[in-house]
Amino acid sequence: MGSRIVATGRALPRTAVSNQELQRFMDTSDEWIKSRTGIGTRYTLRSGESLAEIATAASRTAIDRAGIKATDLDAIIVGTVSSEYTFPSFACQIQTQLGVDSIPAFDVAAACSGFVYALSVADTSMRAGDFRRVLVVGADALSTFVDWTDRRTAVLFGDGAGAAVLVSEPGTRGVLASLLRSSGRHWELLSCRATGVRGTLDSEVRRESEDAIKMKGPELFKIAVKSMEEVCRQVAKRAGIELDDVSLVVGHQANRRIINAVAERLGVAFEKVFINVDRYGNTSAASVPIALDEAIEQGRVHDGDLVMLNACGGGLTWGANLLRW
Numbered sequence: 001m002g003s004r005i006v007a008t009g010r011a012l013p014r015t016a017v018s019n020q021e022l023q024r025f026m027d028t029s030d031e032w033i034k035s036r037t038g039i040g041t042r043y044t045l046r047s048g049e050s051l052a053e054i055a056t057a058a059s060r061t062a063i064d065r066a067g068i069k070a071t072d073l074d075a076i077i078v079g080t081v082s083s084e085y086t087f088p089s090f091a092c093q094i095q096t097q098l099g100v101d102s103i104p105a106f107d108v109a110a111a112c113s114g115f116v117y118a119l120s121v122a123d124t125s126m127r128a129g130d131f132r133r134v135l136v137v138g139a140d141a142l143s144t145f146v147d148w149t150d151r152r153t154a155v156l157f158g159d160g161a162g163a164a165v166l167v168s169e170p171g172t173r174g175v176l177a178s179l180l181r182s183s184g185r186h187w188e189l190l191s192c193r194a195t196g197v198r199g200t201l202d203s204e205v206r207r208e209s210e211d212a213i214k215m216k217g218p219e220l221f222k223i224a225v226k227s228m229e230e231v232c233r234q235v236a237k238r239a240g241i242e243l244d245d246v247s248l249v250v251g252h253q254a255n256r257r258i259i260n261a262v263a264e265r266l267g268v269a270f271e272k273v274f275i276n277v278d279r280y281g282n283t284s285a286a287s288v289p290i291a292l293d294e295a296i297e298q299g300r301v302h303d304g305d306l307v308m309l310n311a312c313g314g315g316l317t318w319g320a321n322l323l324r325w
């Protein structure tokens with residue numbers, strides 16, 4: 001018995017922020033941001049908005065499209081590092097907003113790799129026979145943790161949520177293999193001391209302090225490319241498939257140059273690579289499920305296709321899932 005994604009959904013904060021708007025209060029330019037990252041705009045969470053409500057909206061879309069009720073779920077697993085509170089978990093907040101009770105609901109903290117990690121955990125539990133229907137969510141609001149005076153990080157991040165419903169079923173479709181990796185010794189390349197998005201938003205603290213996201217961009221760039229290439233090769237090997245047979249790569253949307261460099265090193269044609277970083281920026285754990293949801297909507301995913309998901313983020317963490325659609 002394996003697991004298969006039967007439906008997805010996505011939701012975003014109300015406010016879109018263009019590069020031109022950033023230019024008004026930051027020493028940056030649309031040309032610099034686009035040429036170094038591929039990002040044109042991103043959505044940012046504002047005071048009065050709730051990331052839990054946004055993640056619940058993405059979840060409801062996935063649940064409706066799956067043709068089930070929230071009460072049919074056996075578990076909720078959320079990849080996030082932006083829980084509104086230090087505790088309860090973000091998954092418990094989504095659970096109560098969905099009107100579900102008693103089933104296990106928990107978070108997986110793997111920064112930008114959160115969805116890839118959560119999907120792997122869900123698949124493994126379903127193979128073990130623990131659950132039959134699982135909601136897997138990726139949701140983050142890293143814009144609430146950036147130091148808006150640090151142009152090296154502030155332009156990169158956006159907020160949002162994506163969700164997928166997995167059902168257990170026999171057969172050859174679904175999650176073929178996953179691989180997760182971490183390297184704690186590189187934690188200082190990307191870190192954030194602050195916790196609890198609710199406190200950050202409501203106190204309207206400008207994150208100019210030690211609490212804000214700290215990143216060593218150029219070092220991270222090199223490791224991200226190398227580790228995502230390696231994990232994609234390894235997961236393909238584990239699943240017993242050739243990379244040439246992959247129909248679509250839906251990777252973490254951190255930077256167009258990173259996505260293209262990984263594809264080039266893997267020898268995957270650019271037309272097989274899904275990119276939407278231009279419209280969302282780096283939404284951390286939300287980026288893979290938002291991209292997958294858009295790829296499906298755009299007719300880029302067909303029955304029988306091999307779809308590669310991959311991500312890399314703070315921890316460092318990285319990983320990949322190979323799916324037969």
Ligand SMILES: CC(C)(COP(=O)(O)OP(=O)(O)OC[C@H]1O[C@@H](n2cnc3c(N)ncnc32)[C@H](O)[C@@H]1OP(=O)(O)O)[C@@H](O)C(=O)NCCC(=O)NCCS
Pocket residue numbers: 027028029032033036037112151152153155190215216217218219220221224254255258282312313314
């Ligand atoms: C952050 C990143 C875009 C920076 O690009 P880069 O080409 O490495 O640029 P550098 O950091 O070397 O900076 C180059 C110059 O641009 C400047 N610069 C940095 N950010 C800028 C901005 N937003 N606008 C204008 N100029 C900027 C720097 O100050 C530097 O100028 P200097 O040489 O006069 O000091 C890139 O390193 C990156 O994407 N890294 C990975 C980050 C990431 O994906 N993190 C999340 C992983 S999950």
